[in-house]
Amino acid sequence: MRTPLAIISLAAALLGASLPWPAGAADAPAAASAPATAAPASPGATAATGPTDTGILGSPEQRARYHRLAEELRCLVCQNQTLADSNAELAADLRHQVENQILAGRSDDEIKAYLVQRYGDFVLYRPPMKSSTWLLWLGPFALLLLGGLVWWRVQRRSRAAQAADAARAAAEGSDLERARRLLGEQ
Amino acid sequence: MIAELGQFALALALAVSLALGILPMTGAAMGGATGARLMAVARPAAMTLAALAILAFGLLTALFVGNDFSVGLVASHSNLSLPLHYRIAATWGSHEGSMLLWVLILSCWTGAVAVFSTSLPLVLRARILSTMGLVAAGFLMFLLFTSNPFDRLVPPPSDGRDLNPLLQDAGMVFHPPLLYMGYVGLSVAFAFSVAGLIGGRFDAAWARWARPWTTVAWCFLTLGIALGSFWAYYELGWGGWWFWDPVENASFMPWLIATALVHSLSVTEKRGTFRSWTVLLAIIGFSLSLLGTFLVRSGVLTSVHAFATDPARGVFILAFLAFVVGGSLLLFAWRAPAIGNGPGFAAVSRESLLLANNVLLSVAMAAVLLGTLYPLVLDTLGLGKISVGPPYFDAVFYPLMAPALFLMGIGPLARWKKAELPELVARLRWAFAVSVIAALLLPLATDGFRPMTSLGLMFALWIAACVVVAVRDMLRGADGRLSLRRIGVHPASAWGMHFAHLGVAVFVAGVTLVTSYESGRELRMEVGQRIEIGGYDIRFVGLAPITGPNYDGTRGVFEIRRAGAGDAAPIAMLSPEKRVYRASGMPMTEAAIDRSLLRDVYLSMGEPIGERAWVVRAHVKPFVNWIWLGCVLMAIGGFVAAADRRYRRRALERAARALPGGQPA
């Protein structure tokens, strides 16, 4: 038993040593932030007006908040991507809005409310908790309880069957004795 | 000519499949000499069906290879400058073509079942093949009436519109065939269940026969989903590998049920219990495959995956769904009460653990189904439009799966019928201790305590440690020493199981580590600029225009070094590309990835800003390849288990002949 323990601990140590230690914020200076656009191409096409992270956010906390928010918001044009991943121009505009609002000190909830006010709940990938979504959020938990109930009932029925088997075996003797009897009677 | 021949082959196949669907089933109900004659139709009909499907598919492939633009499908999905291997792949790169691929694989599996089922009672065999024939008939009707791949285009254009650039890629070429092998394989278990319900018999032979087919289907489904995820990772350019997109869910739900089914079948085979469960899981598994087909092609849900949608097709598939799924579930409601329960088992036993496994996987599937369909439900009821995305699914799925992961360690070690809890605890307490301690220590060793990381790692290490304990006990002889010669003592199904579970551990470790420790930036980079990410130094050294057979674009050249390596030789050169495909005008990102078992360095180009600057996405993803490696290990384990001698008739007969007396077993 000691050998497997040693091996696994060694493996864990190796894993730890090989992980890339998170780098500091040692990025080479990015160029000027605000994307200057000439005549924008049609919104909804692939032209992005600039990097998702335009660089106006200073602190890592702000950038982390921005990324978290952008990952939870839905792009309304390419509707199967997050706001963070979409190349659509409207997505770039909205990302810029989010950055500006973070800088202005708004909370995550306020920023989400800003977007929901304009685009509805569709823009949130995390469905809000309201009366129409109770079933959605509580459903899995309810299903788990239901599953547990099913497991319990099948268990009980099965244990009852097992007890009946055991009772019958006790009455008729073991299988070996039954076999002997049957053969003897033949 | 070829197109008309292909269409004729399909029409003939429809006739054969209808005959296959109706005659043997009727014969099984009739009995007697006439009944036997009707049932004898099954085998030749199934093989004819397979031959006709192969013919039709081969003809369509020939049309694509020859670039016959008078056929509408070729004109929309091929191009004179499309390389040969992609012209072949374009055969299934469209709705109609992929449906024909479905039919091909379904027909071939039906033929295979016909060939390999001679040891089954004739009545059961006839019913199974009839059910599969009916399913094939439904798909063939769908093809011929709403999605004919052989439709002509008049007048024929001089060049085609080209295959969707997203599909011009090896991963995408193999993803549909693997997935369909899985879906169609589930139809075998489905047909088995329907046949069993009609006949009323569910003995151990029934389960033993269905098991390898279902396991193989599960393996293909695993590989198909893994390949889809792998492809999305390197092709879509944003470094993600699972998005809980409706169509991803549509393939994942059958997988969850197929996993439960594979486990449930083992109980039914070994102990004769769980019969209703197994039957129901088989029906639901295939139903989910059909539901997935519906979701992708009907336009009911938005998805990056959706084919050109057409509500008329949606209506047809829905009607088909109602007939097949509704019909089989009605049959279940009617006949299942008579199936009976079989021998009992104790509260702590392998059966009860596998029952919990069944329940957890089913609940997880139901949760995914709920999240996928909920926007549709609310919209239909006029309650507005919402989105249900990764935040929901992640929040719901992981807690549901966690108990199953924990049980995965214990299950294989628990005895059938009645397991001794103290014995299990004694055997596993070290495994438990090691996994908890290592899981806690690891994040602390890097950058501090992370509860979620530790939890994920704990499960991965727990499963792996339990496998180690089990394998060690399997290799331990009577003298207490480990010996590799004892490998042959245990059946392949046991080794396959442990290997597959180890694959799960690798998968969980990969997901946990990459989610916890990945780093990335998207930013504007000029040629000559360098950035540091995740412990790596990335230097943008050059830009060059490129030309391909059917695309033009730009390639960026980057040097990768370890952070702080200064000007030492780079450990890798990466060249991501941004392409525009000429025929369609569609832009495509080709990410460049430096892969290794321990991490990926991932670069992709976004958009150009001026002459010398581009938006670049750079990621470092530790252990991301463990995700797909884990899936491959799972599939290998499954194949090994399915190859167990017990399932192979010839092997059985050989073994029987070796017995004294030479009597068949």
Add this chain to the structure above:
Amino acid sequence: MRAMRFVLPVAVFAVIAWFLMRGLDRDPREIPSPLIGKPAPMFSLPVTHDLSRAWTPEAMRGQVWLLNVWGSWCSACQVEHPVFNDLAKSGELPIVGLAWKDMPDNSIAWLRKLGNPYMVVVSDIKGGVAIDYGVYGAPETFLIDQHGVIRFKQVGPVTRDVLQNKVLPMVRQLRGS
């Protein structure tokens, strides 16, 4: 009663199938506007034909009017433009154009080529006003009543059918009351 649980799967399937059937009629990509029944967001934008002048929706108080979001880069806008030209000729309903993410020179050139049905066109170059109105693709058209409340939103081109059967009846109703 014991047989009840065997009926559960087919019952659940029937419910799912019903929703799927109803879903075939719906467009999953269309986003309903949360602004219907709410006051139209206030803004002040430069007039496209005279950028030194600013225009606000206050100017339309007391009238029922259409706000049409378009752009010279938008091909679908060309599809609906004849409908608006005819509407302007009939004089039944004033239309205000919002040139979205469009340089004024391009907007003016486009209108010169295809006709100008708008009583005034304003330029939303940065796109902020469009966001306030929940616009996610052009063209989109809003029907706003005399009190400045948004009553109807059309996502996509306004066809003659939509105009005759949805917009104009609502306009008459609003004016009548």
